[in-house]
Amino acid sequence: DSGVTQTPKHLITATGQRVTLRCSPRSGDLSVYWYQQSLDQGLQFLIQYYNGEERAKGNILERFSAQQFPDLHSELNLSSLELGDSALYFCASTMTGGGTGELFFGEGSRLTVL
């Protein structure tokens, strides 16, 4: 158990819909990263938050947004869903804001868009 909790584990929805994925980081970790893993792309970095502030942005679509709340949990919002958004979405947490701390991953949220 990494200490990082992601919900829901599985989600099936239709094109055009909106979903919210939630991540609770490991106790004491200030940084949350979101990653997308699709079959043909491998792991792709989406966005990072550190202590409530956006720290870095990767290949995140404009239809996607995220935030980190005062209790440090984070939510990833995916809207106007398309078939190609079907993927595993992982969050990871670490104590530091840089990338040199050990990463702890959640079990992922598997999104299927029909």
Place this chain on the structure above:
Amino acid sequence: KNEVEQSPQNLTAQEGEFITINCSYSVGISALHWLQQHPGGGIVSLFMLSSGKKKHGRLIATINIQEKHSSLHITASHPRDSAVYICAVVAGNTPLVFGKGTRLSVIA
């Protein structure tokens, strides 16, 4: 652009064999991570390296900063080692860049 290449893409080994997975990257880095992803999908961090060598049980990770290369070794491989092994690097303030992974199958 920082690129991370892993080899081999797929690897099948007999139980007990010594296994090596390689990772090469194209720019100077501040850290390199080795991750393990089991068939169920969960990802576990195995090592984080910035220099030298680390060992944990049957797993050994090495990095050569000058050659921009890292290796993950598994000694006395076991079927439970079957997983995808992913190398990821951190360069400066940029977030992790991932390799495409090496799929390992260890046969009893």
